Amino acid sequence: MxxxxxxxxxxxxxxxxxxxxxxxxxxxxxxxxxxxxxxxxxxxxxxxxxxxxxxxxxxxxxxxxxxxxxxxxxxxxxxxxxxxxxxxxxxxxxxxxxxxxxxxxxxxxxxxxxxxxxxxxxxxxxxxxxxxxxxxxxxxxxxxxxxxxxxxxxxxxxxxxxxGAYYKEGINPVKIYVESNYVRAVRGGLGEAKTVANYAASLKAQVEAKEQGYTQVLWLDGVEKKYVEEVGTMNVFFKINGEVVTPALTGTILPGITRMSTIELLKKAGVPVSERKITIQEIYDAHAAGKLEEAFGTGTAAVISPIGEFSWNGNVIKVNDGKIGEVSQRVYDTITGIQSGELEDTFGWIQKL
Amino acid sequence: MxxxxxxxxxxxxxxxxxxxxxxxxxxxxxxxxxxxxxxxxxxxxxxxxxxxxxxxxxxxxxxxxxxxxxxxxxxxxxxxxxxxxxxxxxxxxxxxxxxxxxxxxxxxxxxxxxxxxxxxxxxxxxxxxxxxxxxxxxxxxxxxxxxxxxxxxxxxxxxxxxxGAYYKEGINPVKIYVESNYVRAVRGGLGEAKTVANYAASLKAQVEAKEQGYTQVLWLDGVEKKYVEEVGTMNVFFKINGEVVTPALTGTILPGITRMSTIELLKKAGVPVSERKITIQEIYDAHAAGKLEEAFGTGTAAVISPIGEFSWNGNVIKVNDGKIGEVSQRVYDTITGIQSGELEDTFGWIQKL
Structure with a gap:
């Protein structure tokens, strides 16, 4: 051209x-x-x-x-x-x-x-x-x-x-409000497109969550208000009993490139990872059973954003004592290392100018 | 100011x-x-x-x-x-x-x-x-x-x-495709706002309906795909067994001003009118029972747009033999008559410059 x-x-x-x-x-x-x-x-x-x-x-x-x-x-x-x-x-x-x-x-x-x-x-x-x-x-x-x-x-x-640097003073896990009222996108809508409509639909929930002291909202599906979708403007991952899980791309969530890279990286590292439907109840049950080990968002801005707390209909749970988990840290270090040229790119992700 | x-x-x-x-x-x-x-x-x-x-x-x-x-x-x-x-x-x-x-x-x-x-x-x-x-x-x-x-x-x-005049050669009832795949807006979303997101979400369904020979789509609710919401960019009315019904304002549809005026006008004329939830099945059942007398959209552009045909999952029904109904015509004549100054405004709707 x-x-x-x-x-x-x-x-x-x-x-x-x-x-x-x-x-x-x-x-x-x-x-x-x-x-x-x-x-x-x-x-x-x-x-x-x-x-x-x-x-x-x-x-x-x-x-x-x-x-x-x-x-x-x-x-x-x-x-x-x-x-x-x-x-x-x-x-x-x-x-x-x-x-x-x-x-x-x-x-x-x-x-x-x-x-x-x-x-x-x-x-x-x-x-x-x-x-x-x-x-x-x-x-x-x-x-x-x-x-x-x-x-x-x-x-x-x-x-x-x-x-600027997203994390100036070390990575601080964020508090997330599980949104039971507002809906970002629904099956048959524009959820998987990176389009203005999805962001417009997120503003009011975001403002109300902030007023209550939360950094972002966790979106649930628009039909049953049951399945986990995204967190704020990021994809979301959980580590439950040694396995990393993330919502499958069913058409209502953004197919994130950091999400894709995280999955590829975990697979290569031999960490079990699966893309599937996940209910918010499952997350809370895993926490109750002591098996919710980590939670984090993935996106271009922060790369990895660890989640230290969820609030769902007034029920608050802490993840990993509010500290960043081992897998979250490793994914963050690896991706940012490759991006900054400090680590060797064994994936073919980098294009040099 | x-x-x-x-x-x-x-x-x-x-x-x-x-x-x-x-x-x-x-x-x-x-x-x-x-x-x-x-x-x-x-x-x-x-x-x-x-x-x-x-x-x-x-x-x-x-x-x-x-x-x-x-x-x-x-x-x-x-x-x-x-x-x-x-x-x-x-x-x-x-x-x-x-x-x-x-x-x-x-x-x-x-x-x-x-x-x-x-x-x-x-x-x-x-x-x-x-x-x-x-x-x-x-x-x-x-x-x-x-x-x-x-x-x-x-x-x-x-x-x-x-x-220009919306109807140049008399009012022709339109053919409507009942949309079972795409969703315009969902409970907890932006459906009742007149905002860009809802129109962006309507484009693909509209293009596909046109390709199949339909003028507009009839939107169903995003949760159960069961309740009637709007038609294209208009509100929708049905006359069933003498009563005019239109979907209630439950947060997912636009609170149309022509819709509001139509309801006020019908009430003043003594025509039974109700705002409630309406399933698409009810419309089809009414048709089968010979009781679906009229259907029309309301909006600023056309004022009244009579509907002559619906297609829902391949099932096609004709409304009033594909002709404009008596109530549709009366609402159209009254509102456009008041708007053009040809009829007396007994509602206090008009502001003169």
Whole structure:
């Protein structure tokens, strides 16, 4: 794919690496590509980061026809730039696109677009331990028309944000509120797409959980309010009696790339792992029997987020005395080690720029 | 509320009134108001219609924190401009806002904003029979930040589109596909909000129904796939053995303003009407017993859309021989008569500009 590059005439001041936060600062450039019906994806370009001219009737603003991705670029100790499984994110774009009636992208072209943009803004990749460059590709329906139907024109955009270390003072397991009222997604809905609707549906539950002192919610299935789905914006794993279990991909949860990597890593390490339906009752029963050994979320932002406590309809249980478990720590160390280039990548996950 | 007005220097060519379509043409101006945390809603202004400068990280494009409304202005035979229950739409904005964690608006201020904007673009209101000026207020999270949480800044925008007669050659009842696979919204979700997520979730079912020759889908509840919810983007009514029934507002369907008006109108006319749970099986049983007399959708675009046929898991039934029913016709004639100023408004629904 031919990508035209227009460099900014006014580079921004880079933020202090010790106070990056998440998704607050953006780099000097962005990638844009247009889709027009009959013409396909065209006009791939890297341009200075800045506001886009969006028609007030752009369909994404009205009917939510939009999807996104999230991945990271890492700078190694010797200055190399690494990407973690970017092809998986771009493949997932097409899964999301199919559910949202958005025209598919060319996976290789879009991985190339990520690489070119990261190269142009390589200067922005932070190097302090735990920091990285968050990459946010997204597609939105840009056609200026009102009427509920798939749009005829779209934009594919990639923006970059230098982000801070998720855990600044060691990993602190989080408290999770098991959500019995609100539903994120249901069978026959958009749960397995990385699309705006699922995040909009999560806001109110998240706000109410925070007000009660919880970090995230654990979503249950929308039909029976019985099966465990995801935790906040992460996939969820449990270690019960020596076996690691995680909800199967039945269409209502996001097929996470950190989830996939965790499963592959555990299998290679000989840890029993299974993807299946898990009821919240089973988790509580395992705890009562002294067999709930660990619980953790997986996602791009934190990689591994250990869970120290659950609250379900007023019943509170502690996991592993509120401390990070051995498997959680090992998965965290291995994946972040491979991502930062400190550990050898025996999986073929890393792409060097 | 003080609204500043900046008129366009380059008015557009008005489209031919006989080929307006829906949501294709937009007028010369739009209303914009900003929300900033700590400052509230501010800077109400009418400005020339045109692209907005939207940051690529604007939260609405990523997390779907956005809601909208739809209503119409009508030009009467003697040149007056009428609005139909605009306060109900602005009250519904706040219902939607609460579910989406968007700060509430002032209902009176926003009705005023609609009126001011319609006055500025009054020249655009078409006068041919059945035509009107569609009014689209919407709010979107404009804060430039990535991170799943309610935004700290928003824009409230109103745009206007002259729209054609929905029924050009008499009312033709539509064929409806009863959706047993995809789900629009579920208990605990966003179904009763007029928000982008619900429309995104409807696209694929709609495309597949069209491919099979159906105009719209009839949504069933997401839990049991048993109860009738909405039809396409409209509320749905049935006349069974002399009684008009419509699904109760249990949180998963849109509280339609045409729905509300239809119920009020039927009650005043002495037609038995009830809001309750209705199974799709009940509709089919009523048909088999010769008691399904009419079926119709209600919404702002078509007002009344009679249903001539249902297909549920391959079982096809015809309603009233595929013709519009007497009650459907009467509701249509009364509401459109009041909207156009041809019938006296005995309900207090109309606001004159």
């Amino acid at each position: 031919n990508i035209s590059i227009t460099k900014t005439a006014a580079p921004k001041q880079k933020p202090d690496q010790s106070h990056l936060g998440f998704g607050i600062h953006f780099t000097d450039h962005m990638f844009i590509m247009d889709y027009t019906e009959g013409k396909g994806w065209h006009d791939a370009r890297i341009v200075p980061y800045g506001p886009m001219a969006v028609d007030p009737s752009a369909m994404a603003l009205h009917y939510g026809q939009a999807i996104f991705e999230g991945l990271k670029a890492y700078r190694t100790a010797n200055g190399e730039i690494l990407l973690f499984r970017p092809e998986k994110n771009m493949q997932r774009v097409n899964n999301s696109n199919r559910l949202l009636c958005i025209p598919e992208i060319n996976v290789d072209d879009c991985v190339q677009a990520i690489k070119e943009l990261v190269k142009v803004d390589a200067y922005w990749i932070p190097s302090a331990p735990g920091t990285s460059l968050y990459i946010r590709p997204f597609i939105f329906a840009s056609e200026p028309a009102l009427g509920v139907r798939p749009a005829h024109s779209y934009q594919f955009v990639i923006i970059l944000s230098p982000v | 003080n609204i500043s007005i900046t008129k366009t220097a380059a008015p557009k060519q008005k489209p031919d009134q006989s080929h307006l379509g829906f949501g294709i043409h937009f007028t010369d101006h739009m209303f914009i108001m900003d929300y900033t945390e700590g400052k509230g809603w501010h800077d109400a202004r009418i400005v020339p219609y045109g692209p907005m400068a939207v940051d690529p990280s604007a939260m609405a494009l990523h997390y779907g924190q956005a809601i909208f409304e739809g209503l119409k202005a009508y030009r009467t035979a003697n040149g007056e401009i009428l609005l139909f229950r605009p306060e109900k739409n602005m009250q519904r904005v706040n219902n939607s806002n609460r579910l989406l964690c968007i700060p509430e608006i002032n209902v009176d201020d926003c009705v005023q904003a609609i009126k001011e904007l319609v006055k500025v673009d009054a020249y655009w209101i078409p006068s041919a029979p059945g035509t009107s000026l569609y009014i689209r207020p919407f709010i979107f999270a404009s804060e430039p930040a990535l991170g799943v949480r309610p935004a700290h800044s928003y824009q409230f925008v109103i745009i206007l589109s002259p729209v």
